[in-house]
Amino acid sequence: MPFIQNTWYAAAWSTEITRSLLARTIANENIVFYRTEAGSVVGLTDRCPHRFVPLHLGRLKGDSVECGYHGLCFDQTGACTLNPHGDGQIPRAAKVKSYKIAEKHGVVWLWLGEASKADESSIADFSVLTNPKFRTVCSYLHVQANYQLISDNLLDLSHGQYVHPMFKNAEGPPRFEAEKDPHSNEVWAKFSRPNQLPNKYFQMLGYPKDQRGDHRNFMRWNPPSLLLLDVGMTGVNRPVEEGLSIPTSHLLTPETETTSHYFWAMSRDFRQDEDDLSQELLRVGVAVFDDEDKPVIEAQQRAVNTSELMSLKPVLLHTDGPAVRARRIVEAQLQAEQR
């Protein structure tokens, strides 16, 4: 089960990368990240070519990393710039890969494949994360499951009715509308609850408890597994702009075949200056994603074991359409890369 190479993976929140060395495995590649003195983000193979000790056990010296074992230094291009031993000659093979990196929307993006193909403008639009109209809270979750199982979870939000008490509605699971005219490289999974009372989540956000309204959950998926949920509630048949909107980002990045990085953020266009609400949203996100979704998805991973989900011939429901389409887009790109 290989991973797409020529795509932008979310590697970290921008705030995570500092003047300390951060080790993170992405799509089976061990990478050490840091920020140069000028502020740009560097990602190098986290393995010294001399004795294979991870570079993150070493230390940052200016814009270079000094290996913690025998002191070879590598700069931000991955070139070895210092051999402190003997005559100091630097062996030709003494270098590490420097990954193509972009920083956009408050996210550090990583390109595994050919640098010449990396185009920052192809990064999916998560400008909401840094849009000053919104107040955003961010978090990170490590999941013991393949990233596509998490993507499946997010593309079928009917699970909210069963997995998340806070998202449950008295009138049952939401209505799902299949995409009429799907885009070739983007998937939408639109769930809605027209003319219903608010669930506990929207009550918490301030929607009046006894006032019916239109609740929407419109999930957008872009490869490899970047999801943006347009979630909000407004009066029955009223324009979206009148209601509460709390777009939620879910950036999924494979660590290995069976483990994933899950970056999530909630951005709100109301009560932006209430720090208490920010804290409450973080608390809710942890309760929902960490404590409710994660155990289900990890149990699913254990049941599927090392098999690819679709190879086990799951029963398909109407609501699985978007997840199946997303998997097909990934599969097509994988096959294109292998040709």
Added chain:
Amino acid sequence: MPFIQNTWYAAAWSTEITRSLLARTIANENIVFYRTEAGSVVGLTDRCPHRFVPLHLGRLKGDSVECGYHGLCFDQTGACTLNPHGDGQIPRAAKVKSYKIAEKHGVVWLWLGEASKADESSIADFSVLTNPKFRTVCSYLHVQANYQLISDNLLDLSHGQYVHPMFKNAEGPPRFEAEKDPHSNEVWAKFSRPNQLPNKYFQMLGYPKDQRGDHRNFMRWNPPSLLLLDVGMTGVNRPVEEGLSIPTSHLLTPETETTSHYFWAMSRDFRQDEDDLSQELLRVGVAVFDDEDKPVIEAQQRAVNTSELMSLKPVLLHTDGPAVRARRIVEAQLQAEQR
């Protein structure tokens, strides 16, 4: 190393199965157990055919299980009875296996193979467990070893002399009599200590410390690995009925190739109304089976690793006869099933 399919496995004590969902793996099959409102026991494949999440993470609704992920419901026959999404149509493949179950002698018995071959009258006789003449205490032990290693242990009770201080006798290991006329589908392993002083166990049970007697340990084995020990002590050459009798049941069930469920019970025909003695027997059982046998058997499993014991050509002693016979009966049935 496959497992016999057409046989009755002890799946649980009856008291373990309630109106809550209980997950248990038996012979590599993940099964969720529960009791219907009318009181019968149900065992279903513990995996929703939609997204493969274990059903035990869901909830019981009447006599059906609702999957905790997207709300599909399965009744006690394994049929999907509710799809809460879209037009509610139920896909043809939306069903799980419902296992053939029997409840007898206070034990829930599971049949993995063809239901048409399941005959409750073929369940080995453990009526002692519910016989009102006896007071019975039950327990459960999880062992990190193949079930046949535990069966070997119980069919060679000479180990009591070395493993269990409470069962040790001053005069050395017991006398073993090989079966003269073995039954084709049952094994007896008879150990006896005629005319000896009681060991600590019988002293604890009330046999006079300085009075010699005949101590018997007659183990009966039935496939796949159900053992009943007729253990007792009576005066020298006196009839069994005069002495103490404490038949002990050992129901072994494979969980995986290298892990097992071990259900044990002690039934006594004396001092039946003494709750303190019941507590003491549970304490002794844990000391003996959990704390003394289990470490030895698990060390043996680690030494044998994934090999089948007999393939390693163990040195055989006279006392290994019953264990070898039991393994041959299992092997013969396995081969018959594979034909």
Added chain:
Amino acid sequence: MPFIQNTWYAAAWSTEITRSLLARTIANENIVFYRTEAGSVVGLTDRCPHRFVPLHLGRLKGDSVECGYHGLCFDQTGACTLNPHGDGQIPRAAKVKSYKIAEKHGVVWLWLGEASKADESSIADFSVLTNPKFRTVCSYLHVQANYQLISDNLLDLSHGQYVHPMFKNAEGPPRFEAEKDPHSNEVWAKFSRPNQLPNKYFQMLGYPKDQRGDHRNFMRWNPPSLLLLDVGMTGVNRPVEEGLSIPTSHLLTPETETTSHYFWAMSRDFRQDEDDLSQELLRVGVAVFDDEDKPVIEAQQRAVNTSELMSLKPVLLHTDGPAVRARRIVEAQLQAEQR
């Protein structure tokens, strides 16, 4: 990745082997060690041939081990001397391997291969360990890495500059002199720091803080992985005898392909009667070997995973010469044994 058979492995410090049973795995072989009543060391296969239970779970009876499961007894030659069951006949196959053992320099040495080839005089000279001119402290460390990665570490002491604050010198890594005339079965890795101020280690040992001197680190390696470091400091151009000498032994023994036993000792020819200094040296050894080297070497093992280091084509520096030579000597002996 097999291990050399016809060589002496350090199995234990002499003080570790007593009248209790000690289990230790060496080069994938499980061995139980004990001392006879007369005081000689015995090493037997730690597995009863009857039911494969480790013998170390049994007990010592005189000079024999009684299996803890069914009471078979094995003497120091590995012969079964007692079958307590039935007619007591001892099956021909009831025996275990008794390993060839030597005890020398306070170390128990184990020979895995043909006993007839075992020659105690071929044990590398570690007489410093028991030389009364020196006071010696000993310790033991378990490392989750292949023994050759530890040997590599010790043969390139330039790592001290980066891994060990206590061994760091202001003037940078030490000077390395390649061997001019290498011995066919011994490797020397000589590092020196002529005319420098003492590092923290020599300050702690009592070398005057502001007095320059010649600091030497001359490592001797003998197969399979026995290292003796001649380490000391003396005045500039003064004879070695005038200065401090603290030869340090590093006896590395493979447990499995990816785990090792690491026996180390520090012997000093000064302040021999100061118990506080002995305690301080043990504390320093733990700080340096356990807390600083071990994490680096274990991270290296995880990076190398199950590959042999050289097969990954590491970049080689001048200072790697001795480690590469030592690996070649091991490889040559392995190949000779396989012929």
